[in-house]
Amino acid sequence: MFSTLGIHRRKLLLVFGLAIGGLVGSLIMGDAKQWAEIDWLDVLGEGGTAIALAVWMMLILGSRPAGRVTDLLTLGLGFMFLAMWQDNLDEFIRLPAEQFWDQWLESGAMPVGVMLLTYGLVHWHQEQLSINQQLRKREQLFREHRFIDNLTQLGRVDYLKEQLQGVMTQLPAQKMVLLMVDVDRFAEVNRLHGHREGDALLYELSELMLLNLRQDDLICRYAADRFAVLLPDTGVDKGKSIAAELSRAVQHFAYKHKTSGETLYQTISIGLADWQGEPSDLLIKRANQALANAKSGSGFGEVA
Known part of the structure; x- marks a missing residue:
């Protein structure tokens, strides 16, 4: 105090x-x-x-x-x-x-x-x-604390799959979009500044993306520097708009190095897949393929 x-x-x-x-x-x-x-x-x-x-x-x-x-x-x-x-x-x-x-x-x-x-x-x-x-965006995560990622305090992939299955079972007619978000050149951050700095950057990026999502959206840490964003009751056009907003938010985020104070700017690649009635594993697979398409080009990728 x-x-x-x-x-x-x-x-x-x-x-x-x-x-x-x-x-x-x-x-x-x-x-x-x-x-x-x-x-x-x-x-x-x-x-x-x-x-x-x-x-x-x-x-x-x-x-x-x-x-x-x-x-x-x-x-x-x-x-x-x-x-x-x-x-x-x-x-x-x-x-x-x-x-x-x-x-x-x-x-x-x-x-x-x-x-x-x-x-x-x-x-x-x-x-x-x-x-x-x-x-309120984190309320469900706190209830299911066994699914929380220790670093980012977001849900892990287990929680993502559980929520996907719940939506698919309870609301089979609902539109839904899954985004896969990957931090570009994140390996360079770890190599040049150390894993501790990389962890701090991931945490702050997760907070930034959470702030730029709607209340009913869900963001989870999928693996390493990859995040999954579930957009319920959302079509492809709206999903693209939200993906673009996330990309701009990260692009303009001036992360400060904890020791030197140096400003580190980051960008992200985003893959988008809309739910077409398939099981959750296939939707995740399509979103990852869309992300691979995005990383080979620019902006965000989409798969049919």
Whole structure:
């Protein structure tokens, strides 16, 4: 948590710097109240709220990356904290009426903080919906954990065959396309940069392709640097469109070498086969043949 807080140093300095500035300003310009004048119930309520807001802010900063949503949530809670902090200081220090900054900090910071926090929560909600959509793509894999590939966290070929058989049995009239995806010149990555770097590249490519598929599509690691993508309820034209989108996504993906930071660009070859009522093994065989056709040419291959 503390290592994560380091990237948010400026936000912390801003919020707590203003809080310390409010304390110093109150001490310089005000007079301490007598013990009997202090309303300890207000101290407990306002001080406890300020502490809670500060803790919430720290928890958010300690668990989130830098970005717009984090900034909005932090500044919202930070301004609310400052309002409650200054309100609590007033229980101990009496300021002259002409010191308008105290009233502004108490009354102005709270609505500003609430607006920022609300705006941040709206964007956080949208962010969570996007994350949940990606998690649902993996939900079936997590249930069938025995079929998960350890490196990519995708299904293995066993899972692909099981899902193919399920679709063929339950929905025999459904259109379906199977893509075979192969990373071009992947052996060179292992030879030039080592297998550890090659494994990291495969993992990130699998995540990239997963993000560029629809919710009901399925991607599995077929073997080594080859992936199989099952597109249910999909015809050939739509399958070609999705294959082209995957190819463009990988082509524009700037993978960063973990040690040197060098950018490695990759391309993929894709074979496409539409289901024509044959058993799953024959469909996979046709998709692999289409991939062989693609690797001998360019773009993606298709077999009749």
